[in-house]
Amino acid sequence: MTEFSGLGLIEPLLRAVAEEGYSTATPIQAGAIPLLLAGRDVLGLAQTGTGKTAAFTLPILQRLFQNKKRVAAKSPRTLILTPTRELALQIGDSFTTYGRHLPIRRTVIHGGVGQSPQVAAIARGTEVLIATPGRLLDLMAQNHVRLDQIEVFVLDEADRMLDMGFIRDVRKVVAVLPKERQTLLFSATMPDAVVDLANSILTDAERIEVTPQSTTVERINQRVLFVERSDKRRLLADLLEDSAMARTIVFARTKHGADRIADHLKKAGIAADAIHGDKSQSARVRALESFRAGELRALVATDIAARGIDIDGISHVINFDLPNEPESYVHRIGRTARAGTDGSAVSFCDHEEVGYLKDIEKTIRQPIPADTDHPYHAVDVAQIHASSKPPPRPKAPGSNRNQNNRNQQQARPRNAGTNPAPKPAAPAKAAQPKPVAPAAKAPQKAGKPTGAPRPDAARNDQNRHDRRPAPHAVSHGNTHGASKQTPRAAGTPGGNTPMRRKPSAA
């Protein structure tokens, strides 16, 4: 357990943290905050829900405050790039919350809304600029923002950024940043493209890993319900009438589908709304806010909400459609079981989705127990699934073949990049696993550490002065000896899947 008070944070920040009700740092916070305060570059393998946002918000605020200087008009000192507008707003909130006792301004810019207020705020001067790529480039082209004073650059959700085709935009932005700066790159996975990007923008970075996936997945009660496509909506409405499903996020594969599902629920008298990329920004904000406020029983979303969005108290995730990308399944169900609570993930599987289900089971290395005790159970779909292959056996770690499926193979710290790495005069302290209990309460819930960051090698970059070796090798221990994925007994319904209803009138 690491207390925030021991991380070297200044009083106004500790006060804000305490006011939020937190005292214990999550592993990524315990590991990253001292490094970031010391000015190091960090490569963080982590997704939201591990406390990642606070892990960089707090030290950035502190550094900006301690090296206080006048902000020239249009010239922010920190740039944070995120793939989605919602994420940008969320990070903006984090700066507001933790910076409330410091005179540090922050501005969020993204598309879908008028640019004038954003332009005005930047012109007035803002220490922190949080942006989605499109609007940032837009404002840069119009000379409304300059990036030549950037001291800290954060690239959040880098893998997703690349998935969404932002690599060129990111490169354009990086090209105009000062070479001498502190850079943080966060990514949930490490495909080659992210490794390349990390190599080119980080200098002498520490790598910090947390594995929310395996651990989160463990705490989630997963079930699959075989159902014909035509019965899905009725099944969903039935499930949602159950009072246990107080706050449920329903994932659909398409934007249109999400709308139709939300309409159907509304007609059935269930407070629901949809969120997806075709909705106006105000509608997106409204849906998210009312869901957060508890006014909606269900939020129907596309994968816009699969990652990153951090909402407390989501009791259930329902995959109305199975994602065709297995990784997406893991991200989706990770919306529940946060803050150390339990959660349930219920996946509908129809005829055409059996193959997706198989892929998912392979990726998570465990079969998902079927729950047949519901009114719309489709026997034939279940049979297709049962006969298609034996349930996947857990494989030995290291046998995974998929770049995206990174979460089994880390455990040993590595350099951020792949370049041959002459070790600088860094304290070669072996990474001794020092147990760090998973934080029960921290700005953004718990995660688990796996890797011990280690002062590491130089890169091929020209500018690498101002980079000191790590003052100490932070070693957060491997706390998840017990967190290996254990396949559950298939078909053993246990726990809180609320589906004991008898066929309703339909």
Place this chain on the structure above:
DNA sequence: AAAAAAG
């Protein structure tokens, strides 16, 4: 294949 992001 769909989704996100600048219009």
